[in-house]
Amino acid sequence: MTTTTSRSIAKPLWQQALATPAPEFPQTQLQILAGAIPDGLRGTLYRNGPGRLERGGKRVGHWFDGDGAILAVKFADGAASGVYRYVQTKKYQEETQVDRWLYGNYGMLPSGNLWECWGKSFGNAANTSVLALPDRLLALWEGAEPHALDLDTLATIGTDSLGSDLTPLVYSAHPKVDPISGYIYNFGISIGAQPKLNLYVSDRSGKVIKSTQTKLPRLTTVHDFLMVGNYLVFCLPPIEIQPLPILFGLASYSESIKWKPELGTQIMVFDREDLSLVTNFTTEPWYQWHFGNGFVDADGNIVCDLVRYRDFDTNEFLREVASGTTQTEAIGALWQLIINPTTDKLISCEQLSDRSCEFPLVESSQVGQEWRYTYLAVHKPNAVLSRELVGTIGRFDRHTNNLTTADLASHLYPTEPIHVVDKFDANRGWILTVVYDGNNHQSEVWIYDCDRLEESPVCRLGLPSVVPMGFHGTWKTS
Ligand SMILES: [Fe+2]
Numbered sequence: 001m002t003t004t005t006s007r008s009i010a011k012p013l014w015q016q017a018l019a020t021p022a023p024e025f026p027q028t029q030l031q032i033l034a035g036a037i038p039d040g041l042r043g044t045l046y047r048n049g050p051g052r053l054e055r056g057g058k059r060v061g062h063w064f065d066g067d068g069a070i071l072a073v074k075f076a077d078g079a080a081s082g083v084y085r086y087v088q089t090k091k092y093q094e095e096t097q098v099d100r101w102l103y104g105n106y107g108m109l110p111s112g113n114l115w116e117c118w119g120k121s122f123g124n125a126a127n128t129s130v131l132a133l134p135d136r137l138l139a140l141w142e143g144a145e146p147h148a149l150d151l152d153t154l155a156t157i158g159t160d161s162l163g164s165d166l167t168p169l170v171y172s173a174h175p176k177v178d179p180i181s182g183y184i185y186n187f188g189i190s191i192g193a194q195p196k197l198n199l200y201v202s203d204r205s206g207k208v209i210k211s212t213q214t215k216l217p218r219l220t221t222v223h224d225f226l227m228v229g230n231y232l233v234f235c236l237p238p239i240e241i242q243p244l245p246i247l248f249g250l251a252s253y254s255e256s257i258k259w260k261p262e263l264g265t266q267i268m269v270f271d272r273e274d275l276s277l278v279t280n281f282t283t284e285p286w287y288q289w290h291f292g293n294g295f296v297d298a299d300g301n302i303v304c305d306l307v308r309y310r311d312f313d314t315n316e317f318l319r320e321v322a323s324g325t326t327q328t329e330a331i332g333a334l335w336q337l338i339i340n341p342t343t344d345k346l347i348s349c350e351q352l353s354d355r356s357c358e359f360p361l362v363e364s365s366q367v368g369q370e371w372r373y374t375y376l377a378v379h380k381p382n383a384v385l386s387r388e389l390v391g392t393i394g395r396f397d398r399h400t401n402n403l404t405t406a407d408l409a410s411h412l413y414p415t416e417p418i419h420v421v422d423k424f425d426a427n428r429g430w431i432l433t434v435v436y437d438g439n440n441h442q443s444e445v446w447i448y449d450c451d452r453l454e455e456s457p458v459c460r461l462g463l464p465s466v467v468p469m470g471f472h473g474t475w476k477t478s
Contacts, residue, residue: 021055033460037459038428041422045432045474046475047071048139049068049467063319068141071473091123124144124147126146127470136206142171144171145160172188191219225291229302234267237287259311267279267283286308288309290358297338306337321389326386334351355381374398376395377394393406404453415469418474420477431449
């Protein structure tokens with residue numbers, strides 16, 4: 001006799017955080033759940049991510065489509081307060097009025113009849129990252145202009161052209177701030193018959209003071225870049241985007257992306273001063289969302305790290321996240337590239353760690369310069385990668401090639417670890433991460449000593465309600 005047993009696999013608990021729209025909360029004193037806030041932690045943590053993936057009973061098409069909501073946690077005098085607000089984009093306001101999705105986005109088409117869909121191919125979701133300027137916070141999305149918000153209340157002021165006359169200003173979500181000059185470097189891809197890579201230089205206030213456009217050989221997507229010494233470095237992945245299905249409303253942007261490894265990865269290096277193209281060559285295929293950091297070594301070579309994938313399956317996994325059920329395995333690992341910018345040569349491409357990870361970051365004072373530690377969100381060693389989100393955070397030591405990770409319990413989901421230098425001791429640093437606790441369906445802010453990640457966090461703060469795992473954040477010292 002043959003017995004067939006069916007066993008349903010329980011959904012991983014991270015999906016609870018994304019199942020329903022996250023509620024906003026006003027400025028609230030945060031309860032200290034354990035430990036104490038370090039005295040030298042003075043400033044504000046800002047984080048961005050999709051807070052709403054469902055409207056009118058309908059899910060978005062991709063995790064990248066959710067409406068951006070900003071968390072601000074302000075630390076002062078041993079206490080912390082938090083506020084969580086949706087960015088009041090035109091898209092968010094119009095869709096709130098009718099309580100259904102109207103706009104298309106990265107992974108979804110606009111809804112409604114032909115008339116309703118007109119001009120709504122892409123709604124600015126303002127959901128990817130934040131940039132803290134002296135007088136305002138920018139909520140960033142990579143397909144259009146930033147939104148300006150009040151630094152304290154997170155009230156949305158409106159779209160922000162950064163003083164530029166470029167229309168539209170396509171401003172990516174990964175600007176780089178030179179720790180010496182304070183100048184801000186960024187880029188944006190203009191979609192059209194002739195796709196272009198826009199480069200922007202802003203002063204400390206955010207005002208664009210220089211920009212250029214470089215023709216691209218094909219429409220592609222670029223999520224991040226590097227500011228390395230006197231260079232700006234781009235790695236264009238071997239993907240091709242079919243524009244016609246997007247234009248005719250037959251397929252979303254994400255669905256129109258084709259992985260074409262035969263194209264190879266195109267490396268473009270620009271001079272940071274005059275924004276001229278220094279190097280442009282093609283090498284082996286890979287995909288990356290994010291770079292960690294880079295510097296120019298004594299031989300004049302560009303040394304950088306990144307989280308590298310073997311293909312574009314990572315996009316399918318991220319699409320599945322929005323549904324709450326994932327099945328695609330996408331392994332991203334920390335790699336190092338060495339590029340010779342004068343001979344158009346990739347000198348080496350080496351895997352640094354075998355742990356699947358994402359969101360590489362370094363101390364803000366070391367951006368573009370030689371550094372030792374890359375901080376990462378890391379999968380737990382036994383994680384089923386097709387089903388899980390990152391379950392811990394870690395620090396990769398480039399001197400010893402050792403990865404130190406925090407010891408998080410099962411069903412806890414941290415976000416990108418952000419390094420903050422202690423205000424009173426430049427040799428001390430703190431790591432801030434927002435943790436979703438799937439066991440208790442609550443969110444907390446955890447603070448680690450950056451040199452003691454393997455120990456318990458020095459402080460845990462309770463948030464008033466769940467803040468879902470998001471994408472990127474920043475720190476503004478007060
Ligand atoms: Fe990103």
